[in-house]
């Protein structure tokens with residue numbers, strides 16, 4: 437092959453791998469594991485070099501990872517921000533280094549939308565609304581109060597803020613819906629169980645509904661409910677979000693009433709966005725994932741089709 441400047445063969449230059457730096461939130465849930473697998477598999481498939489960093493649910497680790505991607509001069513940086521705020525400084529550093537940034541799964545709270553190219557992921561407010569609408573329909577004939585406890589996701593994270601907001605927006609139309617307690621379970625099974633135990637201790641049989649911001653916390657809470665001698669999905673109606681396989685298993689076992697879908701399979705979309713960026717193609721500022729809702733009645737039929 438002809439050589440360019442006598443240093444590298446032209447074919448080698450043409451084949452230079454695109455380097456993608458990805459900073460992941462952590463490994464807090466079944467959803468997150470599926471998301472990581474999707475990103476790793478699609479980067480491999482696309483032939484990219486992936487620099488992957490796990491932030492263990494800590495913003496400072498993500499900031500460090502992004503700075504290290506900047507120092508390494510990667511082609512594109514992508515990340516799923518653990519919390520919504522506090523990103524402007526590091527994003528400005530990426531912009532100054534002319535490294536495009538893609539937000540996946542969770543967004544950031546900034547007025548300057550030149551700090552990232554696009555945000556791809558779910559509409560978390562709509563997921564909260566779907567959960568609320570399902571509950572309103574299920575309880576439409578109930579005359580007395582409907583007492584709800586809420587397990588929130590990670591404090592300050594977009595899905596925790598938005599899922600709460602969307603759910604409240606729907607249930608507030610009827611004053612019979614009352615949120616008795618609302619606390620974070622950090623999106624993990626262990627915390628979900630622990631906080632549900634505290635809810636049960638404080639409110640006991642008054643609790644009619646559990647709204648969990650993800651399936652893992654609901655699964656942890658189911659254990660707490662059973663240990664308290666109550667029947668999950670019967671004595672306490674349980675609504676959660678993600679629709680991971682673990683939730684389908686719980687629904688098939690009759691222990692979870694419904695799960696709102698939130699797809700973690702963002703890898704292929706991300707790789708195609710990276711290719712477009714490198715090819716100079718414009719991208720929409722927002723790419724929304726299409727999703728549905730799965731009540732327990734359809735769980736057994738849908739289970740074989742689930743990919744995560």
Ligand code: AHR
Nearest residue numbers: 464465467541595623650
């Ligand atoms: O950001 C998506 C959320 O993060 C998922 O719903 C939750 O399971 C995960 O930890």
